[in-house]
Amino acid sequence: MPKDVSKEKSINKAKTTFELVVCAVIIGTSVFLGKSCFDKVKVVPSTNQQASTIEEIEIPDASDVLDPNxxxxxxxxxxxxxxxxxxxVLVNNDYEYFSTGEEKLVSIMEKNDEAGRKSFIAVDYDYTILEPAYEPLAKMVDDWYGIYGNDTLIVYGSHRTKEFQQQLYDQFTANTSDDGEAPIVARPGFSEHETGLAIDFSETVNYDYQGDGDFQWLNNNCHKYGFVIRYAEDKEAITEYRKEPWHFRYVGIPHAKYMTENNxxxxxxxxxxxxxxxxxxxxxxxxxxxxxxxxxxxxxxxxxxxxxxxxxxxxxxxxxxxxxxxxxxxxxxxxxxxxxxxxxxxxxxxxxxxxxxxxxxxxxxxxxxxxxxxxxxxxxxxxxx
Ligand SMILES: [Zn+2]
Known part of the structure:
Protein backbone atom coordinates (compact mmCIF):
# COMPACT_ATOMS: atom_id res chain seq x y z
CA MET A 1 0.00 0.00 0.00
CA PRO A 2 2.55 2.70 1.05
CA LYS A 3 4.58 1.71 -1.92
CA ASP A 4 1.61 2.64 -4.17
CA VAL A 5 1.12 5.98 -2.42
CA SER A 6 4.75 6.88 -2.91
CA LYS A 7 4.55 5.81 -6.55
CA GLU A 8 1.49 8.05 -7.02
CA LYS A 9 3.33 10.94 -5.37
CA SER A 10 6.30 10.55 -7.61
CA ILE A 11 4.03 10.38 -10.66
CA ASN A 12 2.34 13.62 -9.56
CA LYS A 13 5.73 15.20 -9.01
CA ALA A 14 6.85 14.12 -12.45
CA LYS A 15 3.65 15.50 -13.95
CA THR A 16 4.18 18.87 -12.27
CA THR A 17 7.77 19.01 -13.46
CA PHE A 18 6.66 18.13 -16.99
CA GLU A 19 3.96 20.82 -16.94
CA LEU A 20 6.51 23.39 -15.76
CA VAL A 21 8.85 22.45 -18.60
CA VAL A 22 6.01 22.68 -21.12
CA CYS A 23 5.08 26.12 -19.74
CA ALA A 24 8.65 27.31 -20.01
CA VAL A 25 8.90 26.09 -23.60
CA ILE A 26 5.66 27.84 -24.57
CA ILE A 27 6.75 31.13 -22.97
CA GLY A 28 10.19 30.86 -24.54
CA THR A 29 8.74 30.19 -27.99
CA SER A 30 6.32 33.09 -27.70
CA VAL A 31 9.12 35.46 -26.75
CA PHE A 32 11.26 34.16 -29.62
CA LEU A 33 8.45 34.44 -32.18
CA GLY A 34 7.54 37.88 -30.90
CA LYS A 35 11.15 39.01 -31.11
CA SER A 36 11.76 37.60 -34.57
CA CYS A 37 8.63 39.28 -35.84
CA PHE A 38 9.68 42.65 -34.46
CA ASP A 39 13.12 42.10 -35.96
CA LYS A 40 11.45 41.49 -39.31
CA VAL A 41 9.75 44.84 -39.08
CA LYS A 42 13.14 46.51 -38.69
CA VAL A 43 14.54 45.02 -41.90
CA VAL A 44 11.64 46.04 -44.08
CA PRO A 45 13.48 48.53 -46.27
CA SER A 46 12.38 52.09 -46.24
CA THR A 47 11.66 53.69 -49.55
CA ASN A 48 9.02 56.30 -50.18
CA GLN A 49 6.85 53.75 -51.92
CA GLN A 50 6.71 51.59 -48.82
CA ALA A 51 6.23 54.28 -46.22
CA SER A 52 2.56 53.58 -45.68
CA THR A 53 3.16 49.83 -45.32
CA ILE A 54 5.85 50.36 -42.72
CA GLU A 55 3.61 52.61 -40.66
CA GLU A 56 0.97 49.94 -40.73
CA ILE A 57 3.19 47.15 -39.50
CA GLU A 58 5.47 49.00 -37.10
CA ILE A 59 3.13 48.29 -34.21
CA PRO A 60 2.03 44.74 -34.99
CA ASP A 61 -1.04 43.49 -33.20
CA ALA A 62 -1.02 40.13 -31.44
CA SER A 63 -2.22 38.19 -34.50
CA ASP A 64 0.58 39.65 -36.65
CA VAL A 65 3.23 38.73 -34.11
CA LEU A 66 2.30 35.08 -34.19
CA ASP A 67 1.44 34.91 -37.91
CA PRO A 68 4.19 32.90 -39.62
CA ASN A 69 2.44 33.37 -42.98
CA VAL A 89 3.37 42.49 -71.85
CA LEU A 90 0.77 44.67 -73.51
CA VAL A 91 1.38 44.85 -77.26
CA ASN A 92 -1.12 46.76 -79.38
CA ASN A 93 -1.30 49.66 -81.82
CA ASP A 94 0.15 51.97 -79.16
CA TYR A 95 2.78 49.76 -77.55
CA GLU A 96 5.48 48.19 -79.65
CA TYR A 97 7.12 44.88 -78.79
CA PHE A 98 10.89 45.04 -78.44
CA SER A 99 12.32 41.64 -79.23
CA THR A 100 15.57 40.71 -77.55
CA GLY A 101 16.20 38.12 -80.26
CA GLU A 102 16.90 35.71 -77.43
CA GLU A 103 13.41 34.61 -76.49
CA LYS A 104 13.31 30.91 -75.72
CA LEU A 105 11.07 29.57 -78.47
CA VAL A 106 10.10 25.94 -79.00
CA SER A 107 8.77 24.18 -82.09
CA ILE A 108 5.20 23.09 -81.43
CA MET A 109 5.51 20.05 -83.71
CA GLU A 110 8.85 18.97 -82.22
CA LYS A 111 7.38 19.14 -78.73
CA ASN A 112 4.29 17.26 -79.89
CA ASP A 113 6.50 14.54 -81.42
CA GLU A 114 8.60 14.27 -78.25
CA ALA A 115 5.46 13.66 -76.21
CA GLY A 116 3.76 11.47 -78.84
CA ARG A 117 0.93 14.01 -78.80
CA LYS A 118 -1.83 13.52 -81.41
CA SER A 119 -4.39 16.05 -80.14
CA PHE A 120 -3.32 18.87 -82.49
CA ILE A 121 -0.74 19.86 -85.08
CA ALA A 122 0.90 23.02 -86.35
CA VAL A 123 1.25 23.94 -90.02
CA ASP A 124 4.96 23.16 -89.97
CA TYR A 125 7.94 22.48 -87.72
CA ASP A 126 9.00 26.13 -87.79
CA TYR A 127 5.84 27.19 -85.94
CA THR A 128 7.15 28.17 -82.54
CA ILE A 129 5.89 29.62 -79.27
CA LEU A 130 7.56 30.85 -76.10
CA GLU A 131 8.56 27.85 -74.03
CA PRO A 132 6.44 28.50 -70.91
CA ALA A 133 3.29 28.72 -73.03
CA TYR A 134 3.72 25.29 -74.63
CA GLU A 135 2.74 23.03 -71.71
CA PRO A 136 -0.41 25.01 -70.81
CA LEU A 137 -1.38 24.95 -74.51
CA ALA A 138 -0.77 21.21 -74.81
CA LYS A 139 -2.65 20.46 -71.59
CA MET A 140 -5.62 22.53 -72.71
CA VAL A 141 -5.84 20.82 -76.11
CA ASP A 142 -5.28 17.34 -74.62
CA ASP A 143 -8.18 17.87 -72.21
CA TRP A 144 -10.38 19.06 -75.08
CA TYR A 145 -9.31 16.15 -77.31
CA GLY A 146 -10.09 13.74 -74.47
CA ILE A 147 -13.69 14.95 -74.57
CA TYR A 148 -14.34 15.38 -78.30
CA GLY A 149 -11.77 13.16 -80.03
CA ASN A 150 -11.70 15.77 -82.80
CA ASP A 151 -8.41 15.57 -84.72
CA THR A 152 -8.81 18.60 -86.98
CA LEU A 153 -7.31 21.30 -84.76
CA ILE A 154 -4.27 23.06 -86.18
CA VAL A 155 -2.09 25.94 -85.02
CA TYR A 156 -2.23 28.24 -88.00
CA GLY A 157 -0.36 31.21 -86.55
CA SER A 158 2.22 31.42 -83.80
CA HIS A 159 5.44 33.36 -83.19
CA ARG A 160 6.35 35.81 -85.93
CA THR A 161 9.53 37.77 -86.35
CA LYS A 162 9.22 41.47 -87.01
CA GLU A 163 10.46 40.77 -90.56
CA PHE A 164 7.73 38.22 -91.17
CA GLN A 165 5.15 40.63 -89.77
CA GLN A 166 6.50 43.21 -92.25
CA GLN A 167 5.85 40.79 -95.15
CA LEU A 168 2.31 40.09 -93.94
CA TYR A 169 1.68 43.79 -93.52
CA ASP A 170 2.98 44.63 -97.00
CA GLN A 171 0.77 41.94 -98.56
CA PHE A 172 -2.18 43.18 -96.56
CA THR A 173 -1.76 46.81 -97.53
CA ALA A 174 -1.12 45.93 -101.21
CA ASN A 175 -4.02 43.53 -101.71
CA THR A 176 -6.75 44.30 -99.27
CA SER A 177 -9.34 46.96 -99.35
CA ASP A 178 -10.80 47.34 -95.88
CA ASP A 179 -14.17 45.66 -96.30
CA GLY A 180 -14.80 45.47 -92.57
CA GLU A 181 -14.58 41.68 -92.69
CA ALA A 182 -10.94 40.73 -93.13
CA PRO A 183 -8.76 40.56 -90.03
CA ILE A 184 -6.52 43.51 -89.41
CA VAL A 185 -2.81 42.91 -89.90
CA ALA A 186 -0.76 44.77 -87.34
CA ARG A 187 2.14 47.01 -88.27
CA PRO A 188 5.53 45.34 -87.82
CA GLY A 189 6.56 45.64 -84.18
CA PHE A 190 2.98 45.96 -83.02
CA SER A 191 1.74 42.39 -83.44
CA GLU A 192 1.15 40.27 -80.37
CA HIS A 193 2.48 37.31 -82.39
CA GLU A 194 5.98 38.78 -82.07
CA THR A 195 5.89 38.04 -78.33
CA GLY A 196 5.61 34.27 -78.91
CA LEU A 197 2.69 34.26 -76.49
CA ALA A 198 -0.11 34.26 -79.07
CA ILE A 199 -1.45 31.51 -81.31
CA ASP A 200 -4.14 31.35 -83.96
CA PHE A 201 -6.16 28.14 -84.20
CA SER A 202 -7.71 26.83 -87.36
CA GLU A 203 -9.24 23.51 -88.40
CA THR A 204 -8.25 21.27 -91.27
CA VAL A 205 -11.71 20.85 -92.83
CA ASN A 206 -12.67 24.38 -93.90
CA TYR A 207 -9.79 26.34 -92.39
CA ASP A 208 -12.30 28.50 -90.61
CA TYR A 209 -12.07 28.55 -86.81
CA GLN A 210 -14.91 30.43 -85.17
CA GLY A 211 -14.74 28.94 -81.69
CA ASP A 212 -18.07 27.16 -82.15
CA GLY A 213 -19.14 23.50 -82.29
CA ASP A 214 -16.54 21.23 -80.69
CA PHE A 215 -14.17 24.20 -80.48
CA GLN A 216 -16.44 26.22 -78.22
CA TRP A 217 -15.03 24.28 -75.27
CA LEU A 218 -11.57 25.73 -75.98
CA ASN A 219 -12.85 29.30 -76.07
CA ASN A 220 -14.90 28.78 -72.90
CA ASN A 221 -12.25 26.97 -70.87
CA CYS A 222 -8.95 28.47 -72.03
CA HIS A 223 -8.69 30.75 -69.00
CA LYS A 224 -8.26 27.67 -66.79
CA TYR A 225 -4.99 27.09 -68.63
CA GLY A 226 -3.81 30.70 -68.61
CA PHE A 227 -5.12 31.84 -72.01
CA VAL A 228 -7.52 34.60 -72.98
CA ILE A 229 -9.40 35.26 -76.20
CA ARG A 230 -7.61 38.48 -76.86
CA TYR A 231 -9.98 40.21 -79.29
CA ALA A 232 -13.62 40.03 -78.28
CA GLU A 233 -16.46 41.73 -80.11
CA ASP A 234 -17.47 43.93 -77.18
CA LYS A 235 -13.89 45.20 -76.70
CA GLU A 236 -13.26 46.36 -80.26
CA ALA A 237 -13.26 50.02 -79.22
CA ILE A 238 -10.41 49.37 -76.78
CA THR A 239 -8.32 46.74 -78.57
CA GLU A 240 -8.87 48.31 -82.03
CA TYR A 241 -9.26 44.79 -83.43
CA ARG A 242 -12.35 43.16 -84.81
CA LYS A 243 -13.27 39.97 -82.97
CA GLU A 244 -10.87 37.09 -83.51
CA PRO A 245 -12.22 33.93 -81.84
CA TRP A 246 -9.16 32.05 -83.11
CA HIS A 247 -6.52 34.27 -81.48
CA PHE A 248 -5.46 32.98 -78.05
CA ARG A 249 -3.00 34.84 -75.84
CA TYR A 250 -1.12 33.32 -72.91
CA VAL A 251 -1.07 35.53 -69.78
CA GLY A 252 -0.95 32.97 -66.93
CA ILE A 253 -3.73 31.34 -64.93
CA PRO A 254 -4.64 33.87 -62.22
CA HIS A 255 -4.63 36.74 -64.72
CA ALA A 256 -6.66 34.84 -67.33
CA LYS A 257 -9.17 33.86 -64.67
CA TYR A 258 -9.62 37.41 -63.42
CA MET A 259 -9.87 38.92 -66.90
CA THR A 260 -12.40 36.32 -68.02
CA GLU A 261 -14.60 36.43 -64.93
CA ASN A 262 -14.68 40.22 -64.97
CA ASN A 263 -14.94 40.51 -68.76
ZN1 LIG B 1 -3.48 36.02 -84.23
Whole structure:
Protein backbone atom coordinates (compact mmCIF):
# COMPACT_ATOMS: atom_id res chain seq x y z
CA MET A 1 0.00 0.00 0.00
CA PRO A 2 2.55 2.70 1.05
CA LYS A 3 4.58 1.71 -1.92
CA ASP A 4 1.61 2.64 -4.17
CA VAL A 5 1.12 5.98 -2.42
CA SER A 6 4.75 6.88 -2.91
CA LYS A 7 4.55 5.81 -6.55
CA GLU A 8 1.49 8.05 -7.02
CA LYS A 9 3.33 10.94 -5.37
CA SER A 10 6.30 10.55 -7.61
CA ILE A 11 4.03 10.38 -10.66
CA ASN A 12 2.34 13.62 -9.56
CA LYS A 13 5.73 15.20 -9.01
CA ALA A 14 6.85 14.12 -12.45
CA LYS A 15 3.65 15.50 -13.95
CA THR A 16 4.18 18.87 -12.27
CA THR A 17 7.77 19.01 -13.46
CA PHE A 18 6.66 18.13 -16.99
CA GLU A 19 3.96 20.82 -16.94
CA LEU A 20 6.51 23.39 -15.76
CA VAL A 21 8.85 22.45 -18.60
CA VAL A 22 6.01 22.68 -21.12
CA CYS A 23 5.08 26.12 -19.74
CA ALA A 24 8.65 27.31 -20.01
CA VAL A 25 8.90 26.09 -23.60
CA ILE A 26 5.66 27.84 -24.57
CA ILE A 27 6.75 31.13 -22.97
CA GLY A 28 10.19 30.86 -24.54
CA THR A 29 8.74 30.19 -27.99
CA SER A 30 6.32 33.09 -27.70
CA VAL A 31 9.12 35.46 -26.75
CA PHE A 32 11.26 34.16 -29.62
CA LEU A 33 8.45 34.44 -32.18
CA GLY A 34 7.54 37.88 -30.90
CA LYS A 35 11.15 39.01 -31.11
CA SER A 36 11.76 37.60 -34.57
CA CYS A 37 8.63 39.28 -35.84
CA PHE A 38 9.68 42.65 -34.46
CA ASP A 39 13.12 42.10 -35.96
CA LYS A 40 11.45 41.49 -39.31
CA VAL A 41 9.75 44.84 -39.08
CA LYS A 42 13.14 46.51 -38.69
CA VAL A 43 14.54 45.02 -41.90
CA VAL A 44 11.64 46.04 -44.08
CA PRO A 45 13.48 48.53 -46.27
CA SER A 46 12.38 52.09 -46.24
CA THR A 47 11.66 53.69 -49.55
CA ASN A 48 9.02 56.30 -50.18
CA GLN A 49 6.85 53.75 -51.92
CA GLN A 50 6.71 51.59 -48.82
CA ALA A 51 6.23 54.28 -46.22
CA SER A 52 2.56 53.58 -45.68
CA THR A 53 3.16 49.83 -45.32
CA ILE A 54 5.85 50.36 -42.72
CA GLU A 55 3.61 52.61 -40.66
CA GLU A 56 0.97 49.94 -40.73
CA ILE A 57 3.19 47.15 -39.50
CA GLU A 58 5.47 49.00 -37.10
CA ILE A 59 3.13 48.29 -34.21
CA PRO A 60 2.03 44.74 -34.99
CA ASP A 61 -1.04 43.49 -33.20
CA ALA A 62 -1.02 40.13 -31.44
CA SER A 63 -2.22 38.19 -34.50
CA ASP A 64 0.58 39.65 -36.65
CA VAL A 65 3.23 38.73 -34.11
CA LEU A 66 2.30 35.08 -34.19
CA ASP A 67 1.44 34.91 -37.91
CA PRO A 68 4.19 32.90 -39.62
CA ASN A 69 2.44 33.37 -42.98
CA UNK A 70 2.94 37.11 -43.12
CA UNK A 71 4.83 37.91 -46.32
CA UNK A 72 7.95 40.04 -45.99
CA UNK A 73 8.85 42.10 -49.06
CA UNK A 74 12.39 43.12 -49.96
CA UNK A 75 13.42 45.48 -52.80
CA UNK A 76 15.26 43.56 -55.51
CA UNK A 77 17.18 45.22 -58.34
CA UNK A 78 15.61 44.41 -61.70
CA UNK A 79 16.98 45.68 -64.99
CA UNK A 80 14.47 48.37 -65.95
CA UNK A 81 14.45 47.08 -69.55
CA UNK A 82 12.83 43.90 -68.24
CA UNK A 83 9.58 45.85 -68.27
CA UNK A 84 9.44 44.92 -71.98
CA UNK A 85 9.44 41.16 -71.21
CA UNK A 86 7.13 38.66 -69.59
CA UNK A 87 3.77 36.97 -69.92
CA UNK A 88 1.82 40.19 -69.24
CA VAL A 89 3.37 42.49 -71.85
CA LEU A 90 0.77 44.67 -73.51
CA VAL A 91 1.38 44.85 -77.26
CA ASN A 92 -1.12 46.76 -79.38
CA ASN A 93 -1.30 49.66 -81.82
CA ASP A 94 0.15 51.97 -79.16
CA TYR A 95 2.78 49.76 -77.55
CA GLU A 96 5.48 48.19 -79.65
CA TYR A 97 7.12 44.88 -78.79
CA PHE A 98 10.89 45.04 -78.44
CA SER A 99 12.32 41.64 -79.23
CA THR A 100 15.57 40.71 -77.55
CA GLY A 101 16.20 38.12 -80.26
CA GLU A 102 16.90 35.71 -77.43
CA GLU A 103 13.41 34.61 -76.49
CA LYS A 104 13.31 30.91 -75.72
CA LEU A 105 11.07 29.57 -78.47
CA VAL A 106 10.10 25.94 -79.00
CA SER A 107 8.77 24.18 -82.09
CA ILE A 108 5.20 23.09 -81.43
CA MET A 109 5.51 20.05 -83.71
CA GLU A 110 8.85 18.97 -82.22
CA LYS A 111 7.38 19.14 -78.73
CA ASN A 112 4.29 17.26 -79.89
CA ASP A 113 6.50 14.54 -81.42
CA GLU A 114 8.60 14.27 -78.25
CA ALA A 115 5.46 13.66 -76.21
CA GLY A 116 3.76 11.47 -78.84
CA ARG A 117 0.93 14.01 -78.80
CA LYS A 118 -1.83 13.52 -81.41
CA SER A 119 -4.39 16.05 -80.14
CA PHE A 120 -3.32 18.87 -82.49
CA ILE A 121 -0.74 19.86 -85.08
CA ALA A 122 0.90 23.02 -86.35
CA VAL A 123 1.25 23.94 -90.02
CA ASP A 124 4.96 23.16 -89.97
CA TYR A 125 7.94 22.48 -87.72
CA ASP A 126 9.00 26.13 -87.79
CA TYR A 127 5.84 27.19 -85.94
CA THR A 128 7.15 28.17 -82.54
CA ILE A 129 5.89 29.62 -79.27
CA LEU A 130 7.56 30.85 -76.10
CA GLU A 131 8.56 27.85 -74.03
CA PRO A 132 6.44 28.50 -70.91
CA ALA A 133 3.29 28.72 -73.03
CA TYR A 134 3.72 25.29 -74.63
CA GLU A 135 2.74 23.03 -71.71
CA PRO A 136 -0.41 25.01 -70.81
CA LEU A 137 -1.38 24.95 -74.51
CA ALA A 138 -0.77 21.21 -74.81
CA LYS A 139 -2.65 20.46 -71.59
CA MET A 140 -5.62 22.53 -72.71
CA VAL A 141 -5.84 20.82 -76.11
CA ASP A 142 -5.28 17.34 -74.62
CA ASP A 143 -8.18 17.87 -72.21
CA TRP A 144 -10.38 19.06 -75.08
CA TYR A 145 -9.31 16.15 -77.31
CA GLY A 146 -10.09 13.74 -74.47
CA ILE A 147 -13.69 14.95 -74.57
CA TYR A 148 -14.34 15.38 -78.30
CA GLY A 149 -11.77 13.16 -80.03
CA ASN A 150 -11.70 15.77 -82.80
CA ASP A 151 -8.41 15.57 -84.72
CA THR A 152 -8.81 18.60 -86.98
CA LEU A 153 -7.31 21.30 -84.76
CA ILE A 154 -4.27 23.06 -86.18
CA VAL A 155 -2.09 25.94 -85.02
CA TYR A 156 -2.23 28.24 -88.00
CA GLY A 157 -0.36 31.21 -86.55
CA SER A 158 2.22 31.42 -83.80
CA HIS A 159 5.44 33.36 -83.19
CA ARG A 160 6.35 35.81 -85.93
CA THR A 161 9.53 37.77 -86.35
CA LYS A 162 9.22 41.47 -87.01
CA GLU A 163 10.46 40.77 -90.56
CA PHE A 164 7.73 38.22 -91.17
CA GLN A 165 5.15 40.63 -89.77
CA GLN A 166 6.50 43.21 -92.25
CA GLN A 167 5.85 40.79 -95.15
CA LEU A 168 2.31 40.09 -93.94
CA TYR A 169 1.68 43.79 -93.52
CA ASP A 170 2.98 44.63 -97.00
CA GLN A 171 0.77 41.94 -98.56
CA PHE A 172 -2.18 43.18 -96.56
CA THR A 173 -1.76 46.81 -97.53
CA ALA A 174 -1.12 45.93 -101.21
CA ASN A 175 -4.02 43.53 -101.71
CA THR A 176 -6.75 44.30 -99.27
CA SER A 177 -9.34 46.96 -99.35
CA ASP A 178 -10.80 47.34 -95.88
CA ASP A 179 -14.17 45.66 -96.30
CA GLY A 180 -14.80 45.47 -92.57
CA GLU A 181 -14.58 41.68 -92.69
CA ALA A 182 -10.94 40.73 -93.13
CA PRO A 183 -8.76 40.56 -90.03
CA ILE A 184 -6.52 43.51 -89.41
CA VAL A 185 -2.81 42.91 -89.90
CA ALA A 186 -0.76 44.77 -87.34
CA ARG A 187 2.14 47.01 -88.27
CA PRO A 188 5.53 45.34 -87.82
CA GLY A 189 6.56 45.64 -84.18
CA PHE A 190 2.98 45.96 -83.02
CA SER A 191 1.74 42.39 -83.44
CA GLU A 192 1.15 40.27 -80.37
CA HIS A 193 2.48 37.31 -82.39
CA GLU A 194 5.98 38.78 -82.07
CA THR A 195 5.89 38.04 -78.33
CA GLY A 196 5.61 34.27 -78.91
CA LEU A 197 2.69 34.26 -76.49
CA ALA A 198 -0.11 34.26 -79.07
CA ILE A 199 -1.45 31.51 -81.31
CA ASP A 200 -4.14 31.35 -83.96
CA PHE A 201 -6.16 28.14 -84.20
CA SER A 202 -7.71 26.83 -87.36
CA GLU A 203 -9.24 23.51 -88.40
CA THR A 204 -8.25 21.27 -91.27
CA VAL A 205 -11.71 20.85 -92.83
CA ASN A 206 -12.67 24.38 -93.90
CA TYR A 207 -9.79 26.34 -92.39
CA ASP A 208 -12.30 28.50 -90.61
CA TYR A 209 -12.07 28.55 -86.81
CA GLN A 210 -14.91 30.43 -85.17
CA GLY A 211 -14.74 28.94 -81.69
CA ASP A 212 -18.07 27.16 -82.15
CA GLY A 213 -19.14 23.50 -82.29
CA ASP A 214 -16.54 21.23 -80.69
CA PHE A 215 -14.17 24.20 -80.48
CA GLN A 216 -16.44 26.22 -78.22
CA TRP A 217 -15.03 24.28 -75.27
CA LEU A 218 -11.57 25.73 -75.98
CA ASN A 219 -12.85 29.30 -76.07
CA ASN A 220 -14.90 28.78 -72.90
CA ASN A 221 -12.25 26.97 -70.87
CA CYS A 222 -8.95 28.47 -72.03
CA HIS A 223 -8.69 30.75 -69.00
CA LYS A 224 -8.26 27.67 -66.79
CA TYR A 225 -4.99 27.09 -68.63
CA GLY A 226 -3.81 30.70 -68.61
CA PHE A 227 -5.12 31.84 -72.01
CA VAL A 228 -7.52 34.60 -72.98
CA ILE A 229 -9.40 35.26 -76.20
CA ARG A 230 -7.61 38.48 -76.86
CA TYR A 231 -9.98 40.21 -79.29
CA ALA A 232 -13.62 40.03 -78.28
CA GLU A 233 -16.46 41.73 -80.11
CA ASP A 234 -17.47 43.93 -77.18
CA LYS A 235 -13.89 45.20 -76.70
CA GLU A 236 -13.26 46.36 -80.26
CA ALA A 237 -13.26 50.02 -79.22
CA ILE A 238 -10.41 49.37 -76.78
CA THR A 239 -8.32 46.74 -78.57
CA GLU A 240 -8.87 48.31 -82.03
CA TYR A 241 -9.26 44.79 -83.43
CA ARG A 242 -12.35 43.16 -84.81
CA LYS A 243 -13.27 39.97 -82.97
CA GLU A 244 -10.87 37.09 -83.51
CA PRO A 245 -12.22 33.93 -81.84
CA TRP A 246 -9.16 32.05 -83.11
CA HIS A 247 -6.52 34.27 -81.48
CA PHE A 248 -5.46 32.98 -78.05
CA ARG A 249 -3.00 34.84 -75.84
CA TYR A 250 -1.12 33.32 -72.91
CA VAL A 251 -1.07 35.53 -69.78
CA GLY A 252 -0.95 32.97 -66.93
CA ILE A 253 -3.73 31.34 -64.93
CA PRO A 254 -4.64 33.87 -62.22
CA HIS A 255 -4.63 36.74 -64.72
CA ALA A 256 -6.66 34.84 -67.33
CA LYS A 257 -9.17 33.86 -64.67
CA TYR A 258 -9.62 37.41 -63.42
CA MET A 259 -9.87 38.92 -66.90
CA THR A 260 -12.40 36.32 -68.02
CA GLU A 261 -14.60 36.43 -64.93
CA ASN A 262 -14.68 40.22 -64.97
CA ASN A 263 -14.94 40.51 -68.76
CA UNK A 264 -11.98 42.84 -69.13
CA UNK A 265 -9.39 42.80 -71.90
CA UNK A 266 -5.64 43.05 -71.36
CA UNK A 267 -5.64 46.84 -71.85
CA UNK A 268 -8.21 47.18 -69.05
CA UNK A 269 -6.45 44.70 -66.79
CA UNK A 270 -3.08 46.46 -67.07
CA UNK A 271 -4.78 49.77 -66.26
CA UNK A 272 -6.69 48.26 -63.33
CA UNK A 273 -3.52 46.87 -61.75
CA UNK A 274 -1.74 50.20 -62.19
CA UNK A 275 -4.58 52.26 -60.74
CA UNK A 276 -5.99 50.01 -58.04
CA UNK A 277 -3.40 47.39 -57.06
CA UNK A 278 -0.16 49.28 -56.62
CA UNK A 279 2.42 47.69 -54.32
CA UNK A 280 1.89 50.28 -51.59
CA UNK A 281 -1.89 49.83 -51.59
CA UNK A 282 -4.19 46.84 -51.77
CA UNK A 283 -2.95 43.79 -53.64
CA UNK A 284 -5.23 41.82 -55.95
CA UNK A 285 -6.04 38.45 -54.36
CA UNK A 286 -7.05 35.57 -56.57
CA UNK A 287 -7.73 31.90 -55.99
CA UNK A 288 -7.64 29.75 -59.10
CA UNK A 289 -9.71 26.76 -60.24
CA UNK A 290 -7.22 24.43 -58.61
CA UNK A 291 -7.29 26.00 -55.14
CA UNK A 292 -3.96 27.86 -55.42
CA UNK A 293 -3.88 31.42 -54.06
CA UNK A 294 -2.11 34.44 -55.53
CA UNK A 295 -1.40 38.03 -54.57
CA UNK A 296 -0.76 40.44 -57.45
CA UNK A 297 0.52 44.02 -57.52
CA UNK A 298 1.96 46.64 -59.83
CA UNK A 299 5.23 48.47 -59.27
CA UNK A 300 6.26 51.39 -61.54
CA UNK A 301 9.54 51.18 -63.42
CA UNK A 302 12.22 53.72 -62.61
CA UNK A 303 12.65 54.81 -66.21
CA UNK A 304 15.44 57.26 -65.44
CA UNK A 305 17.58 54.48 -64.04
CA UNK A 306 19.08 51.27 -65.36
CA UNK A 307 17.73 49.38 -62.39
CA UNK A 308 14.35 49.40 -60.65
CA UNK A 309 14.18 48.15 -57.08
CA UNK A 310 11.05 46.05 -57.18
CA UNK A 311 9.76 44.80 -53.81
CA UNK A 312 9.41 41.01 -53.94
CA UNK A 313 8.46 38.47 -51.26
CA UNK A 314 11.03 36.47 -49.31
CA UNK A 315 10.76 32.70 -49.14
CA UNK A 316 7.71 32.54 -51.41
CA UNK A 317 7.69 31.82 -55.14
CA UNK A 318 6.79 34.77 -57.34
CA UNK A 319 6.64 35.66 -61.03
CA UNK A 320 7.60 39.03 -62.35
CA UNK A 321 6.55 40.41 -65.71
CA UNK A 322 6.88 43.77 -67.37
CA UNK A 323 3.69 45.36 -68.67
CA UNK A 324 5.57 46.82 -71.69
CA UNK A 325 4.31 50.29 -70.68
CA UNK A 326 5.41 51.66 -67.36
CA UNK A 327 6.25 48.98 -64.84
CA UNK A 328 6.22 45.49 -63.43
CA UNK A 329 3.54 43.11 -62.27
CA UNK A 330 4.51 40.77 -59.46
CA UNK A 331 2.48 37.59 -58.94
CA UNK A 332 3.09 36.01 -55.54
CA UNK A 333 2.25 32.31 -55.21
CA UNK A 334 0.86 32.68 -51.70
CA UNK A 335 -0.38 29.13 -51.47
CA UNK A 336 0.45 26.52 -54.10
CA UNK A 337 -1.61 23.71 -52.64
CA UNK A 338 -4.01 22.34 -55.19
CA UNK A 339 -7.14 20.32 -54.82
CA UNK A 340 -6.64 16.58 -54.90
CA UNK A 341 -6.75 15.13 -58.39
CA UNK A 342 -6.26 18.48 -60.07
CA UNK A 343 -2.98 19.09 -61.76
CA UNK A 344 -2.34 22.82 -61.85
CA UNK A 345 -0.68 23.94 -65.10
CA UNK A 346 0.31 27.17 -63.33
CA UNK A 347 2.95 25.20 -61.48
CA UNK A 348 5.02 24.62 -64.60
CA UNK A 349 8.26 26.53 -64.48
CA UNK A 350 8.32 29.98 -65.92
CA UNK A 351 11.44 31.91 -66.90
CA UNK A 352 9.98 34.83 -64.96
CA UNK A 353 9.50 32.74 -61.84
CA UNK A 354 11.76 33.08 -58.82
CA UNK A 355 11.93 32.04 -55.24
CA UNK A 356 14.17 33.98 -52.94
CA UNK A 357 16.55 31.41 -51.49
CA UNK A 358 16.39 32.86 -48.00
CA UNK A 359 13.43 32.53 -45.68
CA UNK A 360 12.09 35.65 -44.03
CA UNK A 361 13.80 34.65 -40.75
CA UNK A 362 17.17 34.33 -42.48
CA UNK A 363 16.80 37.57 -44.35
CA UNK A 364 16.74 39.58 -41.13
CA UNK A 365 20.21 38.44 -40.13
CA UNK A 366 21.74 37.96 -43.56
CA UNK A 367 19.99 40.60 -45.58
CA UNK A 368 23.25 41.39 -47.38
CA UNK A 369 23.54 37.82 -48.66
CA UNK A 370 19.89 37.80 -49.56
CA UNK A 371 20.30 40.81 -51.81
CA UNK A 372 23.36 39.26 -53.39
CA UNK A 373 21.56 35.99 -54.18
CA UNK A 374 18.69 37.83 -55.78
CA UNK A 375 20.90 40.06 -57.87
CA UNK A 376 22.60 36.97 -59.32
CA UNK A 377 19.18 35.83 -60.52
CA UNK A 378 18.58 39.27 -61.95
CA UNK A 379 21.88 39.22 -63.82
CA UNK A 380 21.00 35.89 -65.40
CA UNK A 381 17.69 37.24 -66.56
CA UNK A 382 19.38 40.36 -67.89
CA UNK A 383 21.60 38.21 -70.09
CA UNK A 384 18.49 36.57 -71.54
CA UNK A 385 17.06 40.02 -72.19
ZN1 LIG B 1 -3.48 36.02 -84.23
Missing amino acids: KIVFTPTPINTRMKFSGNL ICLEEYIELLRNSYNYSGDHLKIEDEYGAAYEIYFYPSDDGSEVTNVPVPSGVRYDISGNNVDGFIVTVHVDEKTEIGKENPALTTSPYSYTSTTTSEESETTSGESTETTSTETTETTVAE
